[in-house]
Amino acid sequence: MRNGRLWPVHLTLGIGAAAMVAPFFWQVLTSLKTFTESTRTPPTWIPSWQWSNFTKVIEDTPFLQQFVNTVVMTTGRTLAQLLFCSMAAYAFARLRFPGRDAIFIVLLSVLMVPSQLFLIPQYQIVQELGWLNSLPGLIVPGMFSAFGTFMLRQFFLNLPGEIEEAARIDGASPFRVFWSVMLPLARPGLLALGVLTVLWSWNDLMWPLIVNTDPERMTLSAGLSALQGEHFTEYPVLMAGSLLASAPIIVIFVVLQRQLIQGIAFTGSK
Numbered sequence: 001m002r003n004g005r006l007w008p009v010h011l012t013l014g015i016g017a018a019a020m021v022a023p024f025f026w027q028v029l030t031s032l033k034t035f036t037e038s039t040r041t042p043p044t045w046i047p048s049w050q051w052s053n054f055t056k057v058i059e060d061t062p063f064l065q066q067f068v069n070t071v072v073m074t075t076g077r078t079l080a081q082l083l084f085c086s087m088a089a090y091a092f093a094r095l096r097f098p099g100r101d102a103i104f105i106v107l108l109s110v111l112m113v114p115s116q117l118f119l120i121p122q123y124q125i126v127q128e129l130g131w132l133n134s135l136p137g138l139i140v141p142g143m144f145s146a147f148g149t150f151m152l153r154q155f156f157l158n159l160p161g162e163i164e165e166a167a168r169i170d171g172a173s174p175f176r177v178f179w180s181v182m183l184p185l186a187r188p189g190l191l192a193l194g195v196l197t198v199l200w201s202w203n204d205l206m207w208p209l210i211v212n213t214d215p216e217r218m219t220l221s222a223g224l225s226a227l228q229g230e231h232f233t234e235y236p237v238l239m240a241g242s243l244l245a246s247a248p249i250i251v252i253f254v255v256l257q258r259q260l261i262q263g264i265a266f267t268g269s270k
Helices: 007-031 052-060 063-094 100-112 115-128 135-142 146-157 161-169 174-185 187-203 206-211 220-225 235-267
Strands: none
Touching: 007 235, 052 063, 052 235, 063 100, 063 135, 063 146, 063 174, 063 187, 063 220, 063 235, 100 146, 115 135, 115 206, 135 206, 146 187, 161 174, 174 187, 187 220, 187 235, 206 220, 220 235
């Protein structure tokens, strides 16, 4: 009887899931069509299975080099955020120092400012450092985030304080307590932040498109945008490239989705 009452919920979730999957399903179909089929009205549902669209992406663009650039940028940003955000979050959550709450409020205010407002000053700094068309120009501005600090701070606040006190009684320094005791306990939160940072960095378009104009130095998101022409766009090739670029992220999310959900849920628990 109870399961019978849940059918409206299941129906609503099913409709929502279908709406979310439909664009991806259409992307897969379009990547296997000819250009004529992709622009035909009414639309062509059964493609002619043009697998050559995928090889054309690799031949017409430096796809492999852009893939390597994206992996390096994403890895560098993710590792740096896990380190710096966890250190800042532990300090705001567990350490007591003058102005702690005021500094944290100022940090949170960054979340209320549109990220586009930081593009010009960030570009000027990167230009002065000589990092245009380079991997450091892609990685360094994304090595820290206010959101990551806030998320991990909530996680550290929910950890039991008795373990921390026991380590201090044994003579552990504040950094030792953080690195050897509290950080391992924050693994679910770190994993959640890591997955979110990977998704954000892999899909980042605005900053890589501005700071790197050399196709050999571009990331996948910026490089694939070059496939969209001003007067003509070969949609099957563009969809094939987008599918190749999104495949690693889909695999990561499918494998780590349970840990991601658990980590986010734990940050909001009391």
